[in-house]
């Protein structure tokens with residue numbers, strides 16, 4: 162790597178990290194540090210609980226990257242000034258992007274280092290599902306709902322129950338929650354909302370914990386003040402770590418002022434902002450609004466598309482998710498043409514945001530318009546009365 166380019170260290174090759182790689186590999190010498198040797202398209206992981214071999218369609222091995230990066234396998238422990246320390250060594254950088262994401266319970270999200278071992282883990286999970294006749298899912302967010310639907314739609318005779326301390330998809334629009342609940346009822350999933358009772362784990366053959374993301378401690382310059390209680394990194398409006406101007410942050414681990422919902426899409430969008438700022442150090446852009454968009458799989462070729470407060474369900478969202486999976490994985494694999502399709506896809510999302518905002522505005526203005534008309538009618542009536550009275554005189 163002896164050339165005039167600066168060294169960019171990317172820590173974590175997930176959605177945010179891979180987006181930064183695809184957009185900056187021509188300008189920087191890139192070193193990727195990841196505890197795993199592969200990228201995994203997590204949003205479709207439950208398909209691998211039923212068909213483990215499909216993991217190979219959802220992954221790419223960093224050592225085969227076509228972006229000319231240097232891949233080092235290791236787990237980041239801390240960063241001091243411009244040196245990142247990992248279990249086994251240290252790396253000096255000119256710029257760094259921390260994109261280490263979040264953790265989820267095994268086997269849903271895994272930090273198993275080798276892809277072949279991840280495949281074995283998924284095969285074992287499939288076996289456990291096959292052998293269990295009663296399965297409990299704890300948590301009624303997107304992950305819990307997807308998992309319950311995936312299992313029940315594939316194994317109709319099994320008892321699948323889901324308990325949640327609030328409502329199903331409580332953070333999503335009501336229409337999405339209603340659609341998901343109807344689908345779950347149709348599939349025969351037993352749902353218990355607002356569950357405050359004792360643990361039911363011992364009543365079931367298999368239990369999946371789907372209570373949400375967690376974060377690991379990584380130390381930066383011995384300054385713990387930059388952590389929020391959840392251990393995410395606080396960033397400024399340019400997505401820079403507040404105490405180190407050479408270090409950017411994006412994705413699940415990043416706590417920005419928008420406090421956006423943590424999704425693969427928001428990780429990619431933040432990755433794009435970081436990539437732009439790395440390439441234009443004298444023309445930094447501020448983090449822009451990231452729309453809240455999500456596709457929730459409901460098993461059996463059905464899904465719900467959520468865009469801010471707008472939702473629709475059925476076969477089309479299922480196809481959209483499949484299309485996104487193919488585009489994203491092939492873009493990150495460096496397959497020719499897919500980066501352009503991926504970019505167009507992201508522009509379409511922003512175009513939808515503009516349309517959505519126009520509709521919201523019209524909705525807000527419409528009652529105002531009728532109020533003005535009503536006021537005008539009253540005024541007109543008053544003037545007519547005055548004219549009538551004047552005539553009488």
Ligand SMILES: Cc1cc2nc3c(=O)[nH]c(=O)nc-3n(C[C@H](O)[C@H](O)[C@H](O)COP(=O)(O)OP(=O)(O)OC[C@H]3O[C@@H](n4cnc5c(N)ncnc54)[C@H](O)[C@@H]3O)c2cc1C
Pocket residue numbers: 172173174175176177178194195196197199200203204205206235236237238260261262263265269270272304379411412413414423424425426427428454455456457
């Ligand atoms: C089951 C499930 C389903 C989901 N479905 C959807 C969906 O349908 N749509 C959607 O938009 N979002 C979905 N999400 C959320 C989405 O997957 C995350 O928001 C997204 O993966 C975040 O991307 P990221 O780049 O921040 O981190 P990640 O994708 O988590 O990648 C982080 C990378 O950093 C590496 N890493 C972690 N710690 C270290 C360390 N200390 N040192 C070195 N490397 C490290 C990891 O190995 C990993 O490769 C889902 C999440 C789950 C768990």
